[in-house]
Amino acid sequence: MEKYDVSDPSDWLETHLTEFAPFDAALRCEVCKDYYNTPMITSCTHTFCSLCIRRTLAADGKCPICRSNDQASKLRRNGAMEELVEMFKVARPVALRLAQKEKISPDRSTARPRSKSKRKAADADLEEEAQRSSQKRKTRGQSRRDAPTESPEVMVIDNEEDGDYQPDDDLVPCPICHKRMKQEAVFSHLDHCEEEQEQDRRRARTRTPNSAKPTLGSSKSQLSSKPPERIAELSYGLLTEKALRKKLSDLGIPSWGSRTLLIKRHTEWVNLWNANADSLNPRSKRDLLNQLDVWERTQGGHALNSAAAPNHADAVMSKEFDGVGWAQSNKSDFDKLIAEARRKAKKLGEGQQESEAMMKEEDEGSSKARTDERSTNVKTTNESSTPVTAAPPPPYLKHSDSLERAKEKIHGSRRLSDASSTSLAPEATRPHTEIRDSVAENGAEGLSAEELFRAEERRASISSFSPTHTKGAERVPMLKVPEHPVRDVDGGKS
């Protein structure tokens, strides 16, 4: 079963090495968001995994970053990036462990605000919980990866296979396993070597980085030993279905299905094959056929048409994903938003009677649909004892326990606000801190909820909107981690 690497640049944000987050991100392909796998550089000098860019170019012939036209045949290997990535992958778990250890040590209190850039203090506990569980998930994955790559081993391999230190023995190293042999023996050796490599890889995939580095060092011998053959792309328009079918069976891949499917399958095979030919550690054809089979089940002829239907591959992935971590992080996220909504609902509730009176006024002569909405709205707020929503719950709510909880909480908050608006119940005094928070958020301290609401209206009617929320979010695009995670976004708003 394949290991699923869910590492992410943001892992560094919770450590002392926050500067590693953008570094980590720079080593990842923008298409798959994972570390570059056989990085290739385009004519427009953008870098992607070989398979990622080949698939993209096969789909629309354009670089996904700058949209320049390009062709797969013009791709060139980005060897320096490949080496960088492989070395970083070895160093990462070690560095991350150290950086996390440091966080637990004495100055933990100073570490926290640094890493909680966008987060609110009230959510810290929930987040910590989520963090802990993701940590657990991570270390579980890592221990597997770490074990065979402890530093001594890396040193030994560096030593014996660094290109500069090759013994003067007239032998050349196999480009795959680096065993030394007579040059003419390399070709016949390669056949067995792939098999052995395959087994090795199964035993410890983590060695790939080690074997990648020396291969780069001995590129001269590689040039002479194995010029990888690419499969040519076809002009499908010129081929009859029969000819196309024959092409596929000549390549040794399934040749059943409609013409469209044949074309899709051939394209995928060309991409798989050629990306593999780009690789410093090419896999066996059997491996590629397995990959094609996965494609067949997920996107090809055996895929279910419905976009929503689960498939086997997904089920496997789910199992590998830590179930507890999944549920918990989801929960904390939903709770976060719900806590927010609840706070705001309270604020709304405070000014509700007044605003309803106001709205009734405004409603004179408005559309029928809206009057209907209003009446259900008023009805619900009056039925303070029974927690029934005005509208049927969105279908979405049925799918998620978290949202059921969310709904309950919103009902809860409605009951609270109803209570506080009919009688001055203790609730009116209790949520002081929460109200203060939300007032501060809106930068309008001292205003009543209704005044706030009106202020919103006034501001909204000014045609140039200022979506501060969005700007804040845009400051942290997916692959560009904030330069100074220290900055307190909330504080900056006031």
Place this chain on the structure above:
Amino acid sequence: MTSSVASKRLFQEYRTLTNNPPDGITAGPVSEDDIFVWEALIQGPEDTPFALGVFPAELKFPRDYPLSPPSMKFTCDMWHPNVYPNGNVCISILHPPGDDPNHYESASERWSPIQSVEKILISVMSMLAEPNDESPANVDAARMWREKRGEYERIVRDNVRKGLGL
């Protein structure tokens, strides 16, 4: 055993979003069995009639994601020029560059495999603040937004309240 490109990438995105969520945005798969259907909650941007609201939506990903974009549909009442009456969201980042149903979107704003769920949700958030009425999905909402802004905003605020169960 190799897993599909799309599911792997979606897991990666889910990881990123849970690790480091943007302000006011939450998203994740509806269930562990199907990574291709997500739910998202978007907070209404401040200083707009959507402020204070939390808007649930469903995202459906195609099998060839990220080559093709997902679709997005609000599962709550949403009165907005760029949201169809059935909740489907119509913005350029959800349209592949090859197909431009609206004939006005520049290719650079449209879907590319380097886009992400996060970028979609951020775009939708800013769409809430600044509707694009050039080629509206909801013609009535667009007209009202242009001509009777006050009425438009009242409907939006009503929906916000309704969504919060108030």
